[in-house]
Amino acid sequence: MMAEAPEFLTIAEAARRIKAKALSPVELTRTCLDRIERLDPLINAFISLTGERALAQARTAEKEIMAKGSKGPLHGIPIGLKDIFKTKGIATTAHSRQLIDFVPDADATATERLAAAGSVMMGKLALHEFAFGGPSFDLPWPPARNPWNTERFPAGSSSGTGAAVAAGMVLGGMGSDTGGSIRAPAALCGVAGLKPTYGRVSRHGVLPLAFSLDHVGPMAWTAEDCAIMLQALAGHDPRDPASAHRGVPDYTAELSRSIKGVRIGVIRHFFESDARVSDATLKAIDAALEVLRDLGAVVRPVSLSPLDDWNAAGFLILLTEGYAVHETWLRTRPDQYGELMRDRIALGATVSGADYVQAMRRRRELMVEMDAAMADADILVSASQAGEAPRIDAIPKWRTFEAPSYNMPFNVTGYPAISICCGYGGSGLPLAFQLAARPFEEALLLRVSHAYEKATAWRVRRPTLAVTPPG
């Protein structure tokens, strides 16, 4: 194939070029490997790099494309997996000493589906230990750092995926999200991160944190790329008891349709008074709403229970279910955890059975409340993070409980939600806002997000580190 400079392509653009045989999957993979070699010592996004395997997959993809044409937009595209997605024959560590030697004998469903779509798996990506404890400096691997400024926090728990996508080391990646673990790193790393509806994407083969809150989903540079990945991932899986029996729409077919008349409800009190975001974030969200208004959306305020209520129910459930998952190891080999994971999740031992059921009763009330709010709104908008990324060495141990999450409400309800970049703050770091839709309305959610991205120029900028290497 003829080689073109594949610098910072989106999945959509790379797929167009690969399909037209203007871009070689092997060259694209080599470009990503070169970038990983150059940048990862500074960013620590990868726990394990499977370079030779990736090149072999890329060569296979290239042969298939030359012989029979591309089988779809992920054919030959380099991706990465958060290291809680099981990979047959490749270590899956959860970024924990507990699983340092764990090599699964089967793939997660998501791993299988992305491979079946022809993607090239570059390696396993860093996370907060077991998707809850981080950033930790006492684990066998260092924490991932934010490529926009390596002194800054990339958020988590899908920290490596957010960092790797932002730095162009992969074109897309997988994250998991129990209380914001896709959307938070997407926000601070300036990428798009989609938490699909609970049950939309199989969790089979993904190491759990809290069963009733866990979601898995794509992270990529754009909403369009998330749509492409979701297309490969979505669909019923009998091996996941929460998997939905629902048809899978064409997520890319209607991306470019107008959003005229779409009703957007803004949960302004979440980010203006319940937990006020930075002035720059507030300004950026208001500007984003203006853009959506200009595109024909109808924007109005929506009021829900205070943000703390959603977090109380969500984190009680998370602590209880998470503690149950880790109970045996907490008793028998607590020293094999990092301090943050161990001490945070051990608090789950203090939650009573009645507390858990009351949290689940509150959860139902909150679900009914959000459902009612969406009778007059097609999309809900809130903040995704409070501001620009803080310093990575200044994250309090109990931050999870001290600062309410803007993301958790949509884990409590299971509604699909996405974090989208909406500008840059005074330090040049990304800002983001969050959009959510009714269950299984990812197509609309992605269409509105795509319309916003197309109407703004935020997707042009990449981390300076990735564009201009040091030295």
Added chain:
Amino acid sequence: MPPKPSITEDDFACLMRRAGLTFGAAQLAEMYGAYAYVEQMAASVRRQRTIDSEPAQVFVVTKEAE
């Protein structure tokens, strides 16, 4: 940090021991402080509701479970 937990540090240590968890004194003291968040959350989800108010984890019987 939220206000001090309603139980004593000894009571908290007892909860941990009952769960079979072993921690050093300094670690327990730090976790005891954070336990106030758990109490706050547990209080928040307790509302006046009817006796038949259903939780979210009720389920529909599927073929798998029949």
